[in-house]
Amino acid sequence: MSAVADDPADIRNWRRRADGITTSGRLEPGDPARLAAIGVRHVVNLALDNHPEALPDEGTALAKQGIGYTHIPVPFDAPTHEHVAALHRVLDQVDGPVHVHCIMNYRVTAFLYLLDRQAGVPEAEARARMAEVWDPLSSDEPGTAPWKALLGQPG
Template sequence: MGAADPSDIRNWQRRPDGITTSGKLEPGDPARLAAIGVQHVVNLALDEHPEALPGEAELLAAVGIGYTHIPVPFDAPTSEHVARLRDAIAAADGPIHVHCIMNYRVTAFMYLLDLEGGTPEPEARGRMTAVWNPPESDEPAARPWKRLILKS
């Protein structure tokens, strides 16, 4: 049997399509992702975030994992960011892991991609709200996410 999912990574999720998602990665996490077969990581967080993993691309490369960085400002997510994530997932060769800092960006974008792919809305929403529910949030930080989601 292979390694178990590193479910202690912040807001870890394994989706039905096999894609794994999470919040921030720690220095030892690239090796843990490699141990479960991840071959490509997409990071939606900004490099300058205080909880970003310094040298992430190099740490992933050292364990044979490819890397795509799509920096998404938390206060300004766009449908172009979603399209770039869609393209990165489509281009990935093998199992993929998508993360940000809290798994908020990721789950909101995956919700939109799920809808695009024909996932029933209640199922897609359930996956997102297991981590974060921007359409129902009154937090000011959720407003741009609510707008992005509700216009879909």
């Protein structure tokens, strides 16, 4: 789905999916208010809170805007199917528009690729959505081996 006029498209790797979920990389101090302004009701953070680019006290900043918060810390070098299942549970339980982010939007797009495939989205379509931001299956970058393993392709 294309962006909406009020989308904060300058947030790192901002995306709006056809299912209404928005995704991005890191959030900055003014972003919780911007997310509230477009109607986001819940944020899921897949990044580690000790990352140098993490928003300090993110949950508190979001709560001040009336936005719920779930933190599922996913080590970039050790993503698991349990992390994906935790995201799936949150997405199933949360009512209202959801924003999912990490630092670069890499974890998010890979996890949503897996959830799309579980939901019956054709491989090519799910892969194209993921590749808009990052395609670890086609990359030889260092650090992609655990992602290839998670996504079902040997590293």
